[in-house]
Amino acid sequence: MEAHFQIFLILLAVLAGTALIARRANIAPAILLMLAGIGLAFVPGMPAFALPPELVLLVVLPPLIYSSSVAMSWREFKRNLRPIVLLAVGCVIFTASMVATATHTLLGLPWSLGFLLGAIVAPPDVVAPLAIARRLHLPRRVMVILEGEGLANDATALILYRFAVAAIMTGTFSFPVAAGEFAAIVVGEIAFGIGVGWLMLRARHYSRDPQVEITLSLLTPYLAYWIPEHVGGSGVIATVACGLYMSWNGPLWISSATRLQGVFFWDLVVYLIEGMLFLLTGFQMRLIYEKSKAFPLDEIMIATALVVAIVVIARFAWTFPATILPRVLSPSLRARDPLPPWQQTFIIGFTGVRGTVSLATALALPLTLSSGEPFPYRDEILFVAFGVIFFTLIGLGLTLPPVVRWLGVGQEGRAEHVHEHEQEIAARRETLDRALQSLETMTNDRELSDEVVRLLRARHEVRANQLPESLNPDDYDASALGIELTRELIGVERKTIHVMLRDGKITDETRRRIERDLDLEEASLANREYGHVPL
Structure with missing residues (x-):
């Protein structure tokens, strides 16, 4: 226990230092955090630490999905439901099928194991590409589609993953039964998630206590996720539905005090979870490297390169037809929603970065079959999954900014x-x-x-x-200068109340009340500054 706590403290220190370096170098923190985790794993004397898959799937994933769902606009999610579903469901199934076909045809992997590997590496991660995309000023609709896809694709992948594992464990698979179960899971989880949102929103409203409300908000994603997951679903769809319900109805039910405190609380929670996840993902490299010694390295590298190429190509092969064909087949859709510029479609296809859900599902593979025999190709699948995460995060993550600049998408x-x-x-x-x-x-x-x-x-x-009267450069400069000078004046007030406290002219309680007013004013300045865009 003490060794694990020491590792946790080391990871926190590395997280803070790496985040500062990433900000100065203008690189996505996820990339540097994963590289830092890999480097930390091979430090002499550093104990090996296996990332428990249940920690990711049951403890870490629910609050991440929920916070992203609450931040998502239900109106924009509904407006872009067609491309989101085509990516979150269609592209995941298509990618899994392509991986299964390629690995079976070229590498001789059994079909069931090929689909299992495909389900593991099919869902793109939403954290790293969105962190990069927000700084690149991508068009709003592209951001909504990517974020909406990231909310729902894990559900599709987890359901496919469980079907594949069950087929390998039992040796049987029925497509009609699986399709019926998939539909039942989707409908049931949407209804359950809305019900949890309705219940928790009213419980928070009647509690009228910010601390209690924030505690209930932390319990909400676990209630929405764990119960469907326990009865055989994914839990992801219910959590997304719950978050979207809260996003749309919450402003009328949640008090201002709770909202102000809750924003800071959830920002910190998400920051720590996402940072630790990428660090721990890189930290698994030592364990995976030790396991890779049991099989020929050239064969596993060829398999990794093949799967990386398939997941990247499959996303492009799906994204462009899924954008064009519905408009070709439906004149009304074409008139209502004209074909977007090809550059936007290309960017959506380019953001296929894989993340920790792929690693967690690979780590969660059973050690043995129901017959007691070792689970076939388990270590090889784990190595390939890590390789896909590494190469897509580093390769696509680092090249996304120059690609966006080359295509000129950021201007729009x-x-x-x-x-x-x-x-x-x-x-x-x-x-x-x-x-x-x-x-x-x-x-x-x-x-x-x-x-x-x-x-x-x-x-x-x-x-x-x-x-400001308008957004012309003169008005922007004047407004920005006003914000800067206001900050300086607030700084003068802070120093003054500190001197008054030191001299005994005011009490600590008085100082705290004045500081709270200054803090709120400074937060208001930051909010105004965030919206300003120099022309």
Whole structure:
């Protein structure tokens, strides 16, 4: 236990240091974290640590899926449901089939094991490519499709994985039965996830305590995930449905205090989980390397190269026809949703990075069959899965930024961001105007004193003056300078209250209340600054 805790502390230190280096080098943290984990695994004296698959599938995966689902817009998810389903279901099944066909035809792997390997390496990871894509200002729809696919493709892969393992363990497989079970799992988990969201949202609303509400929010993904997973489902679809329900209905039921504290809590949780996952994924290299000594290295490298090539090519082979054919076959769809630029489709096909779910499912393979014999090709499958993760993360992750610049996709994304910010300014002005109208009504109906009205009008004027008139460079520079100077003034206030506390003029409790107001104002500045886009 002490050795494991020491490893945990070392990993936390490496996580913080690597994240700082990644920010300065402008490289996706996931790439450096995985490389750091590999390097750390071979440090002399470092004990080997096998990543428990149940830790990923039952403990780590639910909050990651849930947080991404809550952050996803239900309206945009519904609007892009067709391409999301085509990728999350169709592309995963197609990739698994291509891997099975290639490994059976070229390497002589049995069909059942080929489909098992395909199910393991088929689902792309959403963390690393999205972390890169957000910095590259990809078009909004591309981001929504990638994020929506990342939410649902794990469910398809896990269901295929369980079907394949069951077929290998029992020696039998029925496609009609499997298809019926798949449909039942999807429908049942959607209904269950919505039910969990409905129940937990009301429990949080009636608790009216931020600490209790945040605790319930942490329990929500496990409740949505564990019960369907325990009865034979995947748990992923239920968690996604629950998160989307919370995303759409939560703003009317969750208090502002809970929302402010919950954002910081979940940001930290997701940051630690994602960072530790990539570190521990790299940390498995030592264990996998030791296992690889039992079989010819050239054969396993050829198998890894083949599967890497198949998963990359299969995604392109699916993405372009899935984008073009529905519009060719449906004139109404073509009129309603014209064919997007080929560059966007190419970027979607290029982001096929594999991640920790593939490694966790490979590690979760049984050691023996029901007959007691060793599970066939288990170590080889584990090595190939790790190789696919490594080469897609490093290869596709590092080359995605230059590819985006070469295709010029980022320019469209920046233009969309500017338009979105203009809409935001207009929405803020409309809400302020509506509030001012309500203030006039309150003044007439409630006979408010001049002092109260003056204070309320001053609040309104301060918020209105913070909004830029437009997004032209002069207004942007003035707004940015105003934010910078406001930060300096807040810094002066912080130093002043520290001196006053030191001199005994105020108590610690008073200092904390003043600091909280300053913290909220500074967080508001950061929120305003995030929306600004220099032209």
